[in-house]
Amino acid sequence: MAQPELNNEGTSRVEVALLSVIFITAGILNFGLLLVLWRRRKQLSRMHVFVFHLSVADLVVVFFQVCPQLMWHITDRFVGPDALCRAVKYLQVVGMFASTYMIVAMTVDRYQAICHPMVTFQRHRARWNVAVCAAWCVSFLGAIPQVFIFSRVEVSPGVYDCWARFIxxxxxxxxxxxxxxxxxxxxxxxxxxxxxxxxxxxxxxNFHFKSQQQVGKDEASRRGGSTRSCSGGWVSKARAKTVTMTVVVVLTYIICWTPFFTVQLWSVWDREAPTENATFIILMLLASLNSCANPCIYLMFSVPFPRRLVGMLCRRQYHRRESMQEEASTVSSLFINLKNLSDAKHFPASVTFLATEHGTTYYCNKV
Structure with a gap:
């Protein structure tokens, strides 16, 4: 992908600030999401597996597209050997491929779950998710041309940069x-x-299910009995929720990446394209916002995520509070047993029992 040079100092500062915000925000959100999902890796559903790998793809975009772009604009030139230049350009496109095709794999999986549920149900649980593996293979193979197109070249006497060479x-x-x-x-x-x-x-x-349900109610009312309905045709709320989340992810991807690819096509097909215009440059950067939006979408559709993240980051206090509750429960059980023994007159009258349960102190005197 071509990179326009910036001559406007004000535009350059805005670009550096925008890239810095995207880098920090996307890095924190995706890393936090990965931590939560990794701790629950043995209990992940198919949808969570796609979210996990989509977050990994977004981190590839963050560290190998946003971060190098940010450093590039700070130093004005690419700093590093030829191998690093080719590796960075290769991983930039790997991240773009992975983000895109992970969304495709997620959508196709939801399509199979909704439109062909019996095929999905009968399928045995595989050790590897075929759709995820296919998405990563396409990403690694599709980005190979970057290694041969980009290299460290001398753009002016004594000045080197990472540029592409086209026929x-x-x-x-x-x-x-x-x-x-x-x-x-x-x-x-x-x-x-x-x-x-x-x-x-x-x-x-859903329409067919409601129609059958209404017919059953009408027939039951004529017979004067109760009605029974089968929910086999009804799409569950959980499955409908994952479909809605997938729709939001796809729409966000289209909104973020459409300006980028439009500008790229415009810059190569029109020699008079305003490649150094501020609006032109900012539109190209908005594609990276997709890496910030994806974890936010999952956060919006997953209520327990914030609690799990906070609990994981503060796990020491959480485990300490859990142990205190366990200790209180143990003392409470001891108190109940001792009280039962006291009522059964197994202890002399002078015995006094004391126990603490959830912050309340109890006294049991044998009379």
Missing amino acids: SPWGSKAYVTWTTLVIYVLPVLCVIVCQVRICHAVYSS
């Missing part, structure tokens, strides 16, 4: 158009088709 005059147009198709256009078309079919299936199943 003139069609090389850059072909490459940017190809990446736009495989990273943005085709995946977006795929998820839109899946989401339309999912929404149609949800609406049809």
Whole structure:
């Protein structure tokens, strides 16, 4: 991907500030989400597995796209050897591929769960998630051209930078158009088709279920008896919730990445494109906001996440409070047993029992 040079100092400061905020926010949110999901890795559902790998992909974007871009604008030139230049450019596109195709895999999985539930139910639990592995394989393979296109070149006498070398005059147009198709256009078309079919299936199943339920009620009222209904056609609330979350993730991806790919295509197909315009540059940076939005979407649809994160970060105090409650429960049980023995007159009259239960002190005197 081409990188426009900035001559406006004010625009450069805005860009550095925006990249810094995105880097810190996305890093904290995705790292916190990974910690919570990793601690519950033995209990993760299929949807949580996709969220986990999507968070990993977002961290790749944060550390290998946002961070190098930030350092690039601070130093004005790429600082590092040729191998580092090629590695950074390769991992930048790996993150873009992974973020996109993890969303595709998530959407296809929801499509199978809603539109073909029996096939999903009969499928044995595999050790590896095939859709996740396929998404990562596509990401690592699709980014290979970056290694051969970008290198450390001398842009002026004694000045080196990490730049791309394309075959003139069609090389850059072909490459940017190809990446736009495989990273943005085709995946977006795929998820839109899946989401339309999912929404149609949800609406049809719920409408059919309500119709059957109403027919059953009418028939029962005519017979004067009770009605029974089967909920096999009804889409559960939990499954509908994951579908809604997937829709929000897809819409957020489209909103964040559409300006980026539009600007990229414009810059290579139009020689008079305002590549150094402030608006032009800021629109290219907004794509990184997707890495901040994904964990926020999961947070919005998962109520226990904040409590788990806070409890994990403060686990020492949590375990201490838990041990105190366990100790109080033990003392409470001892108090109850001793009180029962006292009522059974197994102890002399002079015995006094004292126990503490949930902060309250109890005295039991044998009369």
